[in-house]
Amino acid sequence: MKDKTIDYMLRTTWLAVNKMYNEEAAKFGTTMATGFTLLSIDQDEGTPSTSLGPIMGMEATSLSRILKRMEELDLIMRKPNPNDGRGVLIYLTPYGKEKRNDARERVLVFNEAIKSKIPQDKLKHFFEVSETINEMISNKKIYNQKEHTLK
Template identity: 35%
Template sequence: MKQEQVASDFLEALTKVSRRVRTAFNQQVTAHGLTYPRARALFRLAKRQNMTQTELACELELEQATLVRLLDRMEENGLIERQPDPNDRRAKLIKLTSHGEEQAAFVRAIADQLRAQIFEGIDLASLSNAVDLMERISTNIAEMEDLNVPA
């Protein structure tokens, strides 16, 4: 089989797996009354508190207006607080409330369980090689994007 065909098959498989992981995670969190975007936001904020709205929008790959609506609902539900950024009076820092931290821990537990199921029977060396491969592909894409930026 030619490299071109294997590369094409790989990208197709990667797309399918990515979609299936997202669908499985979405099913788990929605079964517990959360939305996928809210669960992702909780997960990110649990990893790094006091992010600005702009930083969170970038991490979640959401438009600013979409994120603001999401954060408004999260604030109404007592999951987050927005505080002024002492370094930039135009920016707001997002902090999980104690209820938000509980919900983030719940999301993390769902993710941990899902991850264990997804990687069942896959040895560490294979997984590590796959991570290396993904990082190399990501680097190649970033280099491609750099070449396409107008000077």
């Protein structure tokens, strides 16, 4: 693109991060999506299956496929929720906890590498901008306002 747009930079950066994490995850015999799921499950209390989707920003069908595969790989187990007879809690197995630690280590290495190259004040601005973009999208403040139409 001749003129880079905000969405172009977000998309290309995310695709690069996604590719990098998938390459790292492959070294551990897993995927980025599995690692992200492992990191999203409370390793002590378990996590209700219905809260995982919103925590991860995923649709239920995509998450169901990931959870099914993770169960087949003995990374997680499902147990009835004692506080909600209809609900299910997702727990990490010992093997899942081991793989969670691998994922956590990779995330920490990435974050430290970025922090070593980008000054704290710039990272603060990056987080502020990212939060504002997410808030605008969540509150539908982009395409529902007439003043934001192209002229």
